[in-house]
Amino acid sequence: MATIYEVSEAAGVSLATVSRVMNGNARVSERTRQKVLDAMDALGYRPNAIAQSLASNRTNSIGLLVSELHGSYFGELMSTIELILKKHGKHVIITAGHVEEHRETEAIDFLTSRRCDALILHAEAVSDDYLTKLGKSGVPVAVVNRKVEGMEDQCFVADNENGGYLATKAAIDNGHKKIGYISGPLFKQDATERLNGHVRALNDAGIDNEPTLLFEGDYHESSGQEGFGKLFSDNADLSVLVCANDEMASGAMTAAREAGLNIPDDLSVIGFDNVLFSRYLHPKLTTINNPVHSMGEMAAAWILENVYDIKSPEPIVHVFEPELVERDSLGPL
Amino acid sequence: MATIYEVSEAAGVSLATVSRVMNGNARVSERTRQKVLDAMDALGYRPNAIAQSLASNRTNSIGLLVSELHGSYFGELMSTIELILKKHGKHVIITAGHVEEHRETEAIDFLTSRRCDALILHAEAVSDDYLTKLGKSGVPVAVVNRKVEGMEDQCFVADNENGGYLATKAAIDNGHKKIGYISGPLFKQDATERLNGHVRALNDAGIDNEPTLLFEGDYHESSGQEGFGKLFSDNADLSVLVCANDEMASGAMTAAREAGLNIPDDLSVIGFDNVLFSRYLHPKLTTINNPVHSMGEMAAAWILENVYDIKSPEPIVHVFEPELVERDSLGPL
DNA sequence: CTGTTAGCGCGTTCAA
C-alpha cells in the first residue's frame, strides 16, 4: 500500500501538497495538481482512512446498532439508513446487540472506540439512564423505536399506542365483541404501548377488558400458537384475535387451522408490523404497518443535519403514525 | 475522551505501561497494573481503536460485502459471520454492493481504506479478473457463493448444479414428465449451474429438454408469475414447475392459483433456497436448501485460521451440498 | 518490570 509520502516523492512535491489535492480545500496550481493525480494512480494509491481519521478527528462513519442482522424489520432499517447516508458519502458501521444488555453496551463501546461521528441506536436491553448518559458524553446519538425521557428530540418512534388502537378498532368496526389479544413481552416499551391502544379501543367501544382475553407472548411465532390455545380454550366464543406482531399472528393462524377453524370465517386474525412474509400467509394477513422506513430515514436525516450540516429538504419529525393494512384475515362477525 | 497519556499521568506511570496493561501481552506487576486500571475507570477511558489500528497495523475487523442489507438470504449470511467472528473478538464491517459494479468496487475500496484485516465478499457484479487482482493485492479475501478460477481455495460455494439436479429429480421421482423450469438470470453463475443440474436430471431420466419448457426469469417474484403464464400457455399438460428460487416459486403459485389451478393436485411447484417465508406459503413450499449458513461459517473459520492463526475444530470445506426440503407443494402425478 | 523514543499515515498550522 502506497503512502502519501511515496506519492509526494513520485510527484516531486511535498507531502502537504498531496494532502491538499486529496481534500481539495486549499488552492493548488493545475500543473502540480495533475502531477499529483498522475502519481497517485501510477502507484495505485488509496488513502488510509484510519490515518485520515486520526489526524482529522472525523471518520465519516455512523455507527448503527440493531438487535439482529437478520429479519425483515432490521433489514429494512439497515437498508434505509445505509442508502441515505451513503448518498452523502457517509458510511455505516453496523453492529448487533442481540437484546442483551452487555452485548449492547459492548457494541456501543465498539462503535465509540471506532470514533464514529454519530450513532443510531435500536437498543432494547440497555437502560434509559445509560442512553441519557451516552447522549451527554459527546457523541451525537439518534434513538430509533424507543422514547427516552429527556431526549425526545433525538428519538424516532412509531406511535405504537395508536397502532394498537387501530388494530382493535378495525376488529370492532367489523362487529366483533369477543376480542382476544396476544401481547408482546410487556417489559418492552412498544409491547405495552400497543396493549394500551388495544385497551383504549375497547373502552371507547364500551367493551369490557376481560383478563381471560389477554395473553402475554414474546413476539415469537410459537407464543402465537400458545396464545391461541390458551385464549380459545378459555373463550369458546372468541371471534377475533389481535396479535402484537405478525410472527405471533402467523403462529396463531397455524394453531387455529390445526384446531379446525377456518380463517376468517370462524376466527379473524390481525397482526402488527406488516413484515414481508405477512402477504405470503394464507389468508393474507390484515395487519398494522410499522413505519420502520420513516424512522430510519428521519434518524439519518437528523444526523446529516446535526452532525454534517447537510440540511434535509423535509422537516424533521419524531413520531410516525402506523396504518391499517387491510387484507384477508379479518372478516365481519 | 481521555487519552492514554492522561491515564498514565493519573496512574503515575509511563504511557508504555498503560499500553501494556491494556494489551496484556507483557508482564506488569500486579500493583501498577491495579493503579492503571483504577485510573482508567476513574477517567472513563476508552481506547481509541483508530489510533490503535494505525500504530499496530491491525484493525481486528473484517470487511463483509453483501448485495443487500435486507432479505433473509443476506440476513442469515451476515448473522452467521458476525456471530462467529465476534466470538473471537473480531468485528465485522458490513457494506452493500447492490449488484452494481461501481458500487461493489466502491464498497470494497471503503473496506480496504479502513484497512480491514480481511474481506469476505458476496460480490456479484464485479469481474473474476478484478477479484483475482484483489486477491493478490495483499488483503486476504474469502469469496462466498461464487467460484473464481485460480482462487478456489478462497471460495465457499454451494453445489448449485447438484441442487438443480435434486429439484428436478424430485419431480421425476414423483412421476412427472412435463417439467417446466423457470431459471434465474443466466448471466449469474448460480443460475446457470442450477439450470445445468436440471438438464442433467432430465437426461438421466431420458426426458427431452424442450425449449418451450424453459423460461428465464430474474429471481424476482413477478418473473415467477410471467414464467407460469408463458410456460402454461405453451404447455397445457404441464404438471410441475421447478423454479430456480423461492421468490419465483411464490409468484408462480400465485399465478397458478389465479388461473384456477390447485397446488399440488393440478400443478406441483418446487423452489430453491429455502428462505424463511417458504414455509409460510400455502401450501408450504417444497424446496432445495441453500447452505448459506455453512458457507458463511466456513468463510469466517477460514479467515480466523489464515489471518489470526485461530485454528478451527472442523476442517475447511469449500463446497456445500444442498438438500431437498420436502413439504407440501410437490405431489405425485 | 518499567520508561524513553521513534514511528504509523495523514491534516494542518505557520512561514516562505
Next chain:
DNA sequence: TTGAACGCGCTAACAG
C-alpha cells in the same frame, strides 16, 4: 501556491 514541522493516540522496539 508551496513546504517544513508538529501532533492525532497508540504500539513496539530498545534500554535500563
